[in-house]
Amino acid sequence: MTVGERVAIVTGGSRGIGRGIVEELSALKYSVVVNYRSDGEAAEATCREAENRGAPRTLAIRADVSDLEAGRAMVERTVAEFGRIDLLVNNAGVAPLVRLDLMNTTAESWDRVLGINLRGPFFLTQQVATSMVDLLRAGTIADPQIIFVTSISSTFASVTRGEYCVSKAGLSMVAQLFATRLADEGIRVNEVRPGIIATDMTGAVRDVYDRRIAGGLVPIRRWGTPLDIGRAVGALAAESFPYTTGEVFHVDGGLHLRRL
Numbered sequence: 500m501t502v503g504e505r506v507a508i509v510t511g512g513s514r515g516i517g518r519g520i521v522e523e524l525s526a527l528k529y530s531v532v533v534n535y536r537s538d539g540e541a542a543e544a545t546c547r548e549a550e551n552r553g554a555p556r557t558l559a560i561r562a563d564v565s566d567l568e569a570g571r572a573m574v575e576r577t578v579a580e581f582g583r584i585d586l587l588v589n590n591a592g593v594a595p596l597v598r599l600d601l602m603n604t605t606a607e608s609w610d611r612v613l614g615i616n617l618r619g620p621f622f623l624t625q626q627v628a629t630s631m632v633d634l635l636r637a638g639t640i641a642d643p644q645i646i647f648v649t650s651i652s653s654t655f656a657s658v659t660r661g662e663y664c665v666s667k668a669g670l671s672m673v674a675q676l677f678a679t680r681l682a683d684e685g686i687r688v689n690e691v692r693p694g695i696i697a698t699d700m701t702g703a704v705r706d707v708y709d710r711r712i713a714g715g716l717v718p719i720r721r722w723g724t725p726l727d728i729g730r731a732v733g734a735l736a737a738e739s740f741p742y743t744t745g746e747v748f749h750v751d752g753g754l755h756l757r758r759l
């Protein structure tokens with residue numbers, strides 16, 4: 500098996516952190532499925548850039564990860580077109596449309612955020628893992644991996660976006676669960692936990708965090724970038740951690756450190 504044959508699915512790969520991940524995987528010669536929900540032009544642009552960076556093949560697939568049937572169809576299409584899946588990066592995620600105090604969190608926002616950030620990735624992972632087990636048994640792939648992009652919000656409480664924090668805390672447990680269940684199958688599962696990253700998602704709070712970061716909120720006093728996360732995922736994808744599963748890789752400039 501050559502490096503050039505490996506295939507990755509990156510959910511929400513069209514923009515932001517997902518795009519940074521796609522770029523790093525492309526440099527490692529992964530063929531990449533760039534999943535997106537609405538912005539097909541961004542997904543196609545990411546595919547072209549990925550091919551320029553070395554991806555042998557790319558494919559943009561529109562699928563809302565909260566729609567379990569759409570997720571299933573994406574997995575089936577990937578296997579049909581590429582014959583294999585070596586890596587799933589569960590990256591797609593959303594913030595609440597409106598930040599509301601915990602006392603005013605709505606059921607609609609709860610269902611939306613947990614549907615995309617938690618329920619969708621759980622069942623997509625179940626589906627991909629099932630395919631990976633089949634592909635392993637057939638000898639088509641070796642040493643597949645699943646990576647979850649969670650958040651500092653898995654453990655940090657933000658009372659104006661509680662539903663987001665709950666979704667990410669839950670997703671960290673999903674990573675632990677699949678790491679435990681799949682180790683014996685030969686599939687490693689790890690979590691990459693970003694801090695504060697400059698993307699569209701954080702665009703609305705850019706000024707606030709400019710000030711807070713300058714004031715020392717993050718020990719490494721700068722915003723994180725999509726490439727910071729991409730490089731962490733790339734290190735895992737490059738087989739730098741063959742004896743590691745269920746690990747949490749903080750990529751947050753030290754934000755998670757307890758300080759006095």
Ligand SMILES: NC(=O)c1ccc[n+]([C@@H]2O[C@H](COP(=O)([O-])OP(=O)(O)OC[C@H]3O[C@@H](n4cnc5c(N)ncnc54)[C@H](OP(=O)(O)O)[C@@H]3O)[C@@H](O)[C@H]2O)c1
Binds near residue numbers: 516
């Ligand atoms: N930015 C941060 O500071 C930060 C920090 C910690 C963790 N994270 C996590 O990192 C991940 C990526 O965040 P980001 O900042 O890169 O966000 P972003 O810039 O808003 O990009 C989101 C990406 O996810 C896709 N997406 C959104 N909803 C989707 C759905 N239902 N199904 C499929 N794809 C969907 C979008 O595609 P379309 O454009 O087509 O909708 C886009 O490609 C998220 O899980 C987020 O929670 C971000």
